[in-house]
Amino acid sequence: MKKIVLIFTLFITVSLTAGAQLDSIVPTRFVTSSTSVGVGHVNILDTYLSPLNYNGTEVRYINEKMHLTNMMHGNVSAQRLLQVNVSYSSNPTEDNNAFAGLVNFAYALHYQFHVNDNLKFLVGPAAEMNLGFVYNLNNGNNPASAKLYANLSASGMAIYKFNIGHKQWIARYQLCLPMIGLMFSPHYGESYYEIFTLHHNSNLVHFTTYANQPSERQMVTLDIPVSNIKLRLSYMCDIQQSHIDNIKTHTWSNLFMIGLVRDFYVLSPGVHQHLSERYKAY
Amino acid sequence: MKRRKLQHICLLLLIILSYTGFSCVTEDQFSNTPSGNFEALWKIIDQKYCFLDYKHINWDSIHTVYAAQITPSMTNENLFEVLGNMLANLKDGHVDLISANDVARYWKWFEDYPENFDDSIQRKYLGNDYKTAGGVEYCILDDNIGYMYYSSFDSAIGEGNLNQILSDLAVCNGLIIDVRDNGGGTMTNATKLASRFTNKKIMTGYIEYKTGPGHEAFSDPYPIYLDPSSNIRWQKKVCVLTNRRSYSATNDFVNSMSLLDSVKIVGDKTGGGSGLPFNSELPNGWTVRFSACPILNVNKENIEWGINPDVKVNISSYDYQRGVDTIIETARKLLKK
Numbered sequence: 001m002k003k004i005v006l007i008f009t010l011f012i013t014v015s016l017t018a019g020a021q022l023d024s025i026v027p028t029r030f031v032t033s034s035t036s037v038g039v040g041h042v043n044i045l046d047t048y049l050s051p052l053n054y055n056g057t058e059v060r061y062i063n064e065k066m067h068l069t070n071m072m073h074g075n076v077s078a079q080r081l082l083q084v085n086v087s088y089s090s091n092p093t094e095d096n097n098a099f100a101g102l103v104n105f106a107y108a109l110h111y112q113f114h115v116n117d118n119l120k121f122l123v124g125p126a127a128e129m130n131l132g133f134v135y136n137l138n139n140g141n142n143p144a145s146a147k148l149y150a151n152l153s154a155s156g157m158a159i160y161k162f163n164i165g166h167k168q169w170i171a172r173y174q175l176c177l178p179m180i181g182l183m184f185s186p187h188y189g190e191s192y193y194e195i196f197t198l199h200h201n202s203n204l205v206h207f208t209t210y211a212n213q214p215s216e217r218q219m220v221t222l223d224i225p226v227s228n229i230k231l232r233l234s235y236m237c238d239i240q241q242s243h244i245d246n247i248k249t250h251t252w253s254n255l256f257m258i259g260l261v262r263d264f265y266v267l268s269p270g271v272h273q274h275l276s277e278r279y280k281a282y
Numbered sequence: 283m284k285r286r287k288l289q290h291i292c293l294l295l296l297i298i299l300s301y302t303g304f305s306c307v308t309e310d311q312f313s314n315t316p317s318g319n320f321e322a323l324w325k326i327i328d329q330k331y332c333f334l335d336y337k338h339i340n341w342d343s344i345h346t347v348y349a350a351q352i353t354p355s356m357t358n359e360n361l362f363e364v365l366g367n368m369l370a371n372l373k374d375g376h377v378d379l380i381s382a383n384d385v386a387r388y389w390k391w392f393e394d395y396p397e398n399f400d401d402s403i404q405r406k407y408l409g410n411d412y413k414t415a416g417g418v419e420y421c422i423l424d425d426n427i428g429y430m431y432y433s434s435f436d437s438a439i440g441e442g443n444l445n446q447i448l449s450d451l452a453v454c455n456g457l458i459i460d461v462r463d464n465g466g467g468t469m470t471n472a473t474k475l476a477s478r479f480t481n482k483k484i485m486t487g488y489i490e491y492k493t494g495p496g497h498e499a500f501s502d503p504y505p506i507y508l509d510p511s512s513n514i515r516w517q518k519k520v521c522v523l524t525n526r527r528s529y530s531a532t533n534d535f536v537n538s539m540s541l542l543d544s545v546k547i548v549g550d551k552t553g554g555g556s557g558l559p560f561n562s563e564l565p566n567g568w569t570v571r572f573s574a575c576p577i578l579n580v581n582k583e584n585i586e587w588g589i590n591p592d593v594k595v596n597i598s599s600y601d602y603q604r605g606v607d608t609i610i611e612t613a614r615k616l617l618k619k
Contacts (some may be wrong), residue, residue: 013510050563051309051322093567095382138569139561187501189330189492189574191558197470198489200504214305241307245492250307 027074029266031067033234034223036259038062042087042253044100046145048186049136054098056089058253060236072111077122079155081106085253092164100251102132102147102240106176108155122157126176130240134249146250148207149242151181170223178215183210185244206244215240223261230261313564316361318523319350322377323365323570326562329495331533331572333374333557335374336584341497344371358566362386369570370476374586375529376559380569391526391553391588396595398525398550400460403607404431412451417471427614428454432475435467435531441513445476447483448514456617457516458610459539460523466530466555476538477511479520479545484508486538488578489558505581521613524591529553536589537579546616547591549609554588 042058063082068074083104090097106129110122132147157174183206186195194200206212221234234257241250267275312318312325324345328334334341348368352361358467363377366386369377375376379386407429412421417437420430428451432439451457476486488503522539524532524547533552539545557573564570593616597608 018405045307045309047309049309051326052563052565053309053311053580091563091567095567096563136561136564140571140575142560187491188483188494188499188562189332190501191491191560191575193469193558194489194491194504194575198504198506200489214307239306243307248307248309 003268009168016079021164025265026268028068028070029268030102031065031264031266032261033065033264034063034259034261036062036232036234037259038234038255038257040236040253041252042089042100042254044087044089044098044134045248047246047248048145049098049134049139049142050091050096053090054091056087058087058100058255060085060253060257062236062257062259063210064232069109069280071109075112076124077110077112078124079106079110080106081108087253096138096190097137098134098137099134100132101135102130102251105129106153107201108153109177110155110157118161120159122155122159124155126153126155127151128153128176128181134251141193142219144192146184146192149181149183149213151178151208151213153178166226169225170221172219172221172223173187174217174219176217177210178208178213179210181213182206183208183242183244185247188246204260208242208244212244213242216244230263232259232261234249234259242271312565315355316352316356316483317349318401318565319361319564319568320349320365320368321562323368324348326452326564326570327369327372327572328497330492330560330562330574331372331377332490332492332576333584333586334350334497336414336576336586338500339371346366358400362568365568368378372572374557375553375555375572376557376571376573378569380571382567391529391555394598395526395550396596397527398609399527400597400607401463403602403605404460405609406605407607407610413447415447416440418447420441422454423614424449425614425618426453426455426549427617428457429460429610430457431460432464434464435469435471435535437471438466438502439471439474441474441511444475444511445514448478448516454518456519456521458521458523458613458617460524460610461528461529461532461535462549462609464529465527465530466532469531469534469558472531473508473538474511476508476535476583478515479539479542480508480510481515481517482510484541485581486541487534487581488582489575489579490578500576505576506577518544519617521548521616522546523609523613524549524552524589525609526550526553526588530555533585533589534577537577540589540592541580546593546613547589548593548613548616549591549595549596551590552588554586556585 039059044054061084065080066187069076069078086101106126108126110124111123116131128151129147135144153176155176216239218237224231238254300400312322351364353511376389412419416439418430423429473533475489485505486508487506490500490503493501533555536552557575558575560572560574562570595612601608
């Protein structure tokens, strides 16, 4: 509420200082942005490197932005998700270790079904891009696995808002299932020497479906108003798997995360330009 | 109402999709017991070792023989010995089993043959004034023949190093490249050196990889080429000196050099080792190294057992006593012709 009052005040100031016409509030310019970090357990298998399951610790960073769009009479929202994770794991006897990391970028469009003022369901497609690696510290000519894949996924969300006292809490569950995609993978016994030094790079991109890439990402978040900020507590269950050319991989991550949520109103360039300089840091 | 029904259907579909057809991708995990570790090792070789058919090894019957030696109460030392003996049937210097305190290896590819190299005698040729660049020691012999010794392709050599070496030896009438006792290392180092001795792109062989767990599941052979270096290239005669300990990446280097008109291979047959090795591990943490990708010569023949020299020479026992390296002397005579 305070933010809306501030925005109106700014608009009035702009119109008085520049003589410009008063702009109208545009719903698509409200952006909910959050940044979270977390830690948890990871179980990694990559039979190109080792037949054993590696267990260890993962840390993850998530940045999320959501806003409404003009599509389908304003009933579609856009979600942009950036995740970065790194992990360090050990084999069962803890005498060999592996490093792993992954950057995931996802852009989803969800149609919003409003059940009532508190509950809504969001469903839609998501486009995802992933880039990462698994590095086994003991191996010679097969020390690492490169992870490069893109997916078109099905994404669904349930968002429930409720009050405790006079403050609004928001709970959210999201499920994302990669449906089809493309994935880089060497063949069963193919060396990276042959691929990158001898430049034998045919048939390295494989078409994936839910059958050979049975993966999912589930996220539960709770936004809690604390004083003047909104705290986000999250649980993430991220299952990334593939079974291509007799090479089996899985990365099973379970993490608890904590972060902050901020709501922004993005000014149009025209409004920004006419704002007094005393409101601008840049 | 219609809209609510649509909402429910969409969500139900999503939930159903996530659980029907969703399966965990896992690999059978063997137990960390003597029999579990035995089965894990046997399976790794059965599915990933690339020379079972070429070497006519009946890996199934070897399972029968060695499984009978596994007991639940055997010690780690006993298990290590049995597994090491099983791997020795592969007759492969690229196959090792590595525990915390030992390495089971197969060394008969050089142990059963004359050594044909003595570093004390070699020091007499290098003298005290030799130069060192990257992994190479080099000098000019007193008959104006250049001599360079590359002891291991594990040691990197840069383009600048090679430029300097070949510049320093440019006054020589011929060049000896000694790779005896060079057990291999990084193939790119071997290729970098070989590229200084050809003026045109040549095919040097082929590489294959396994396409699946079957013993006969291989890719089509993919040609390997040697490109001429864009830096200084040697234009005069060369002798490459080899012995049975010239192995792995050195075998690959000798294979490339043997195709060049100005090069003669002098000494003993190389030890071989044409399988590019991969690593894996057992439930008890022991690491196994094994040949995974065979490299073939230009005739698509396997060079796993080694490459014959152009001029076969052994260091005679008389020359050993005199402190003379017969192989170097033979190379010097060839280069003066």
